[in-house]
Ligand SMILES: C[S@@+](CC[C@H](N)C(=O)[O-])C[C@H]1O[C@@H](n2cnc3c(N)ncnc32)[C@H](O)[C@@H]1O
């Protein structure tokens with residue numbers, strides 16, 4: 067796999083600290099090693115994606131091991147998929163790199179590429195995992211060639227099925243982690259007067275086949291206010307909560323919360 071130029075789609079080559087394509091477009095590598103391949107017109111805001119405070123809260127929460135069963139299951143799926151030969155994996159909406167760290171440790175021969183629309187996510191992930199490849203890019207305009215990935219992962223990330231289908235090799239796998247209906251129900255209940263259940267409807271294009279759905283459900287007991295505050299601050303619910311509600315939640319010392327993930331395993335059919 068290589069990064070492709072977002073302007074003309076030609077391959078980019080790294081010369082010193084500049085990525086260059088055959089048509090003379092250049093994209094500078096940041097000192098942490100990631101490259102910004104998001105064009106101005108692909109942004110819907112000045113600073114898209116999760117902000118630094120959300121990313122650092124997510125890192126703090128995840129490092130406490132609360133989602134370890136998901137990280138282990140994902141790494142295990144990938145170990146099984148890569149058993150026969152080294153492969154190329156692209157993680158879309160990689161965040162600060164928690165799951166890629168697990169995946170890389172369990173699968174050292176895997177070539178791993180990650181994109182996120184938030185510059186701070188690419189920066190944090192690249193700093194943590196300097197041997198992997200990271201770019202700032204949108205899930206709607208993946209800066210990689212057609213049929214170049216054996217495995218795509220999306221963990222609570224926005225998806226474009228058209229782009230995923232374009233980039234996957236035929237017979238390639240997509241591991242799609244998404245919330246089950248009851249995920250974080252109690253937290254949402256504290257914020258919304260009528261917390262809705264997550265929808266798990268699925269409409270797939272003909273090019274993708276669902277092979278399995280693996281639920282991961284457990285009850286998580288958070289018994290200190292800093293973990294509860296970190297959980298709130300890493301979720302989009304934070305932005306829906308009034309200051310008063312945020313303070314009320316931040317003052318809790320104990321919260322038992324339903325974890326409900328689904329890992330969908332999909333395969334790209336030959337077209
Ligand atoms: C809920 S977080 C999940 C991050 C990571 N996968 C994890 O589970 O720790 C969603 C991530 O998607 C990124 N994101 C949002 N919109 C995006 C887009 N259009 N393209 C790529 N990434 C996007 C955000 O910046 C954020 O890092």
Ligand SMILES: [Zn+2]
Pocket residue numbers: 071072073074075076087088089090091
């Ligand atoms: Zn170019």
